[in-house]
Amino acid sequence: MIRDDIRQPTREGVLDAADKIAAILPPTPLLPVTIDGVRCWAKAEVLQPVGAFKVRGAxxxxxxxxxxxxxxxxxxxxxxxHAQGVAGAAKRLGIPAAIVMPRNAPQVKLEATRALGAEVVLYDRPGEDRDEVAAKLVEQRGAVLVHAFGDPWVIEGQGSAGIEAEGQLGRTPSRFIACCGGGGLAAGLALACxxxxxxxVEPQGWDMVGQSLAAGEIISVGASPPATICDALQPDxxxxxxLSVLQGRAEPGVVVTDEEVRAAQRFAFAKLRLVVEPGGAAALAAALAGKVPLDESTVIMLTGGNTDAASFAAMLTAP
Incomplete structure (x- = not known):
């Protein structure tokens, strides 16, 4: 389990991470996009080698x-x-990696993780506590837990996207609109800029970060959370x-529906020629639905593009 007494991530750590990541990866494009007559910007993290921003923190x-x-x-x-980010980094560094993944994860993500050489350990979602499964592996192997969002190095790595966007924009962004699961990216961006x-931005019924920010304490998902197509944005x-980084820094949380997410996926494909998975389109969904303010210095994070062809085609052609 992640300890509560781990070191706090810092902006200096984000800057160091940005230098490390710039040495191995080219910057992802910052693309102009017009929404309701406002020209803003989309950060295409879908074009990372593993198809998502997670490679930064990993x-x-x-x-x-x-x-x-x-x-x-x-x-x-x-x-x-995150599985693919860790698996890819581990392969490049020659580090053994075991990834605890839900059995109902998209098949394309399971196959891609295995293809990168990682061991995949499956668990039932809902039903099993994934953190308990991981904790047992850590104890048995003496391994290091690389948490998807609750790790200071991971947070600092994700923040490198903000440093990169600021350099591409030539000024400090007025705002970042970020897809949010556990808050690793949002916290990193908050430190970066x-x-x-x-x-x-979180899926309807899974807005644990937004609720926690409003309450000033960690709120967990209920016993029977609603289904969502945003499989990447479902931490408990x-x-x-x-929370310590985002409290007092982040704006009130925003929630999007599955249909708003699908509309954003279609928009990204038609206007930006990008394939974006549901969870990776949540921030764009909020922008298109008018749920967040926009200006010429707004950066919208397109965080992932790992979706299977059949599901994406069905979404595009649905009435």
Whole structure:
């Protein structure tokens, strides 16, 4: 389990992560997009080598491990995008990796994670506690847990996208609109660009970060949460480290529906020629639905593009 007493992520850590990531990856495009007559910007993290921004945090965390830690390996928990980020970084660094993934994760994500050489350990969602499964593996193997969002190195790595966007824009963004699961990206962006507003966007019924920000304490998902097509945005709760960064920094949480997400996927395909998975389109969905303010310095994060062809085609052709 993630401890509550881990070090706090910092802007200096984000800047260091940005340098490390720039050394191995080209910047993802910052694309102009017009919404309701306002020309703003979309950060195309869907074009990362693993199809999602998660490679940033994974690389920053794994490259910071000691030689002894690398030898013992890493364990991660993910429905797919963090899984691929960790698996890809582990393969490049020669580190054994075990990824705890839900059985009902999209098949394309399961196959891609295995193809990168990681061991996939399946669990039932709902039904099993994924953190407990991961904790047992960590204890048995002496491995390092690479949490998808509640890890300071991961948060700092995700924040590198903000440093990159600021450089491409040539000025500090007025706001970032971020797809939000546990809050790793949002926290990283908040540290990267202290003057920018941060809008967290979550699926309807899964707005645990938004509810936690409003309550000032961590709120967990209920016993029977609604179904959502945003498989990448379904953690049970955020972590103390994320809430501590976002409290007082993030704007009130925003919720989007499945239909709003599908509309955003269609928009991205038609206007930007990009394939965006449901969870990766949540921020764009909020912008298109008029749920967040927009101006010429707004950056919308398109966070992932790992979706199977049949589902994407069905979404595009649905009436």
């Amino acid at each position: 690389w920053n965390r794994l490259s910071a491990l000691t030689e002894a830690e690398r030898a013992r390996g890493v364990v991660a928990v993910s429905s797919g995008n 202290p003057e920018a507003a941060i809008h967290v 709760a955020t972590k103390p480290v994320n």
